Amino acid sequence: MHASKPCIAMLIATLCPALMFGGTVSGKVTYTGTPVKQKAIDMSKEPSCAKQHATPVTTETIVTGANNVLENVVVYISAGADDANAPSQAVTFTQKGCQYIPHVIALHTGQELQVVNADQTSHNIHPLAKVNREWNKSQPPGSPNIQEKFDQPEFISVKCNIHPWMHGWFAVLKTSHYSITGDNGGFSLPNLPPGKYTITAWHEDYGTQTQDVTITGNETKSIDFSFKAKAY
């Protein structure tokens, strides 16, 4: 045990210099104005899902947190850090309680996607791809995970036709430097070697914003994004 620790440290230091010495871009995504109110979802047609929710769930097109924080924003490096290889671990997208968990996933082109049905009802997973191949697969309860890949970068809207309120997004990117904002609105893109980068923030309803950042060494650059809420 004791002998192996320095070995691992040395291994990390030799294999991943960026991990040790890279720069970081981090910040927060907020909104201004008044976001449109989300609609309550009526799941009474699917009792096995309805009973999983003590309080009615709402649509997730716009999810906000305290202090005008905007959630479900994909912040990624759109120029300067295209990496050729997809990470080997899969990204999981779960259908539970007739909702997509999480609402937005990001994955690298060629990276494996695992779609899990944790419900006692059939779902059909229908990514409405326009650049990639559009497919549509049934997944009854207890079926094995669906494994798929996407070749081209694209923001793909995903739906279940059986349960029309179910809606999510696959953000297929050319980079694995991405971060999706949660309930504190924060994002962090670590391990960036020195260079010039374009950072893009994408939200399914509010669109995209970009900012350029230059990383010179082992530093943390702070940038924030602010979206204007649509009134409708």
Add this chain to the structure above:
Amino acid sequence: MSKLSQKHLFSAILTFILAAGLGAAKAQDAPDVGPHPSGPEKHMESHIGNLTGHSENAKMDYRRYCAGCHGDLGDGQGENTPWLDPKPRNFTLATFKCRSTLTGTLPTDDDLFNTIGRGLTNSNMPIWNTFTKQQRADLVAYIKTFSPRWEKEKAGDPIKIPAEPPVTIESISHGKALFTKLECWKCHGPQGKGDGPSAATLTDSQDNPIRPYNFAGGKDDSRFKCGSTNADIYKIFITGVDGTPMPSFADVIQPNDAWDLVHFLRTLQVNRHSKENDVLKAAGGKIPAYVEKSEVPASQTENRAAGGTN
């Protein structure tokens, strides 16, 4: 005539000859584009049996017979499109309903060739049997010029359809159990009338409303979009109908189970004479409840375990 005017005349003639020559050359170079912008200039081929289709040969046919709905650019935005439901196919997306290939893959040349010849019932796409086979093959090639996917990808492999087992009351009964278990009824309705709980909310991939198939309507098979044999119905739920809410069940149904489902679906066509309805009638007109074999629950637990792990 003065020397000067002679010179003038000479240069005028020379200019005229040159201009006429250039004009002629220009007329030869310019393609006959007509009043509309011409389609893509790519060359594509199709192979149907021993026929080879060439896209450039279909240009005039496409413009005369197809562009009114599918549009000059193949984007499904022809001048008739606002009045059509379902909407004409947008060839630039290369997503097709009737395929022999798995969901997400390109159809074979034969699939497109058959669709042109068969037409699409319940839509404004007629049966184009007025075309020769060569014309249809050329049109298949032409359709492939509208999306770059045809240059980058190969068509999917046609699915294998095993020989159909005999129709028995057991296969119908098992088919009914699958219809319930796979939740086909959520859209198609418990009696296959296209009135399931999700039916009213369905939209196609372009967000246009779309109805699930009503098995019970009509007396014949004429309303099946992608062919009306038992094998064609088998094909539909294995391949899915891309661009619509109908998913593929390829990963979740075994070949023999799929045939049982076909046999049951035939009994939903209550007004149609079929071997399935004959078998059902001989069995007293009622589908007995399916009794699961002992190994079925075991394999279900196995699947569930596999589904829970990553």
